[in-house]
Amino acid sequence: MKVVISGFYGLGNTGDEAILESILDNLRNEIDEVDITVFSFSPEKTAKRHNVRSVYRGWRRENKQKVQALKKADLLISGGGGLLQDTYPTKFLFGPLPYYLLIVFLAKLCGAKVMFFSQGIGPVNTTWGKILMKVFANMADFITVRDPFSKELLHKLGVNRPESVVTADIVFAFHQKEDSACLDSLPLKGGERLVAVSVRPWFGDTSYYGHIAQALDSLIESEGVTPVFVPMEGHYDVRASEKVRQQMKHRNQSLLLGPDFTPNQYLNFISACEMTIGLRLHCLIFSCLAGVPHIGISYDKKVESLLKRSGMWDYSFTLENLDPEKLADNAREVLRRQEELKEMIRENAAEMRSEAMKNIDLLKERFGQ
Incomplete structure (x- = not known):
């Protein structure tokens, strides 16, 4: 074929x-x-x-x-x-x-x-x-x-x-391969409570950068987490991440991954985190695949749709309704209920993986030779 x-x-x-x-x-x-x-x-x-x-x-x-x-x-x-x-x-x-x-x-x-x-x-x-x-x-x-x-x-x-x-996004059928390149690139001592953070530019709207910065500062102070920014689209996300970090009081307690890792390497990194906070759809999908609890910030219906299917919409926000104090409170609740939420997310991700594979099954059924 x-x-x-x-x-x-x-x-x-x-x-x-x-x-x-x-x-x-x-x-x-x-x-x-x-x-x-x-x-x-x-x-x-x-x-x-x-x-x-x-x-x-x-x-x-x-x-x-x-x-x-x-x-x-x-x-x-x-x-x-x-x-x-x-x-x-x-x-x-x-x-x-x-x-x-x-x-x-x-x-x-x-x-x-x-x-x-x-x-x-x-x-x-x-x-x-x-x-x-x-x-x-x-x-x-x-x-x-x-x-x-x-x-x-x-x-x-x-x-x-x-x-x-x-069906579901085909990335739910992603084949993960072991690769620790992202973790190896960071100056970690061991035992850090890693939180993946995904931000992106969105048509000149920069107000949410400060909201995320404020919430991350609060989590660093109360939970001792280490936020790690994951740039899912090269220098665009690197710049957005730096703008958030510039507004953080505890920016030196956050880290930024390089922009040139593979999807599989970013997925392996997110698998090592306790939680994800993010805008990028596929960062949130990686979190689902890894069974990592996540709080999404929806700038588009596709993000909201995913969060409803993963079971995490109740903790999440639309971009225009993002509240820094509520974001920090929700993140603390997610960290507290981490094991329970992991189980729910894995069940939902397994269902979406099955639906993602329907894309291939239907292709074979309709066009196979």
Whole structure:
């Protein structure tokens, strides 16, 4: 079976790289003699790291190679992740939404089947974005989405021709391998109460940096924890983490991981923590996989949806309603109930792992040879 995978790969986003690794590992485990090409912004790096063929994903070059790959392909996998959205500026042919839908159109012209795979849909708010979705997303042969909100939004946008099935984010089927690189990089003495912290820039909203800083200071004073910032998207998250640390009274009692670790290395680090506080969706998914209690700060429906499925929504916040004192109080409660919450999270994560594997099962059922 010949497969092309299209997504936000080769740009250093840990969540998207975890998605790609999960897709590749599970395709290779479940489908004999699968032949894979990945569209990536760093094709040489992607090819070397994952032992796949890789083509530059942008329109500036290698368009002939894209067409050749799609002509040979039995299936285009579009996803997973939040590809189909217009949060970022969407022009006539530029922006994430037009790009991914034009790849779908190109695949259909080349005779390949198309599966939207474990996708989170939306938001799609612009008139042009809605038109693009209605015209091109209906060209897909089959769709799996990672949460019920995404399925509901597809129907609202008029994407009804392909069948859509709710599964779970494919990263819940991630294959963890032992690797202590993150822990080894930190100046730890042993016995620290590690708390993973994930922050990100969000359209100029910096008010929450101070709220998180205040809550972390309170936890350092009352619980003796060591916050460790986990930059899930390279220098963007490093800068956001530094801005939080600058507002902390006890910044010297916090640490910052480097930005170049692999998804598997970050997952192994989070597995060693007592708790996670964070915005990044896949940092919270890693926490679920590791059975680590987590408090999410939701800037998007996808984060809220995950937290409800993991069982941690009652401790969590929306970005606009983040209260530093309540965050610190909730974190103390989570630390106190840690063992009980771990058991609940592991049960919920096992269910979501089973649902994540449905993405592969349904692919085999619909497109297997």
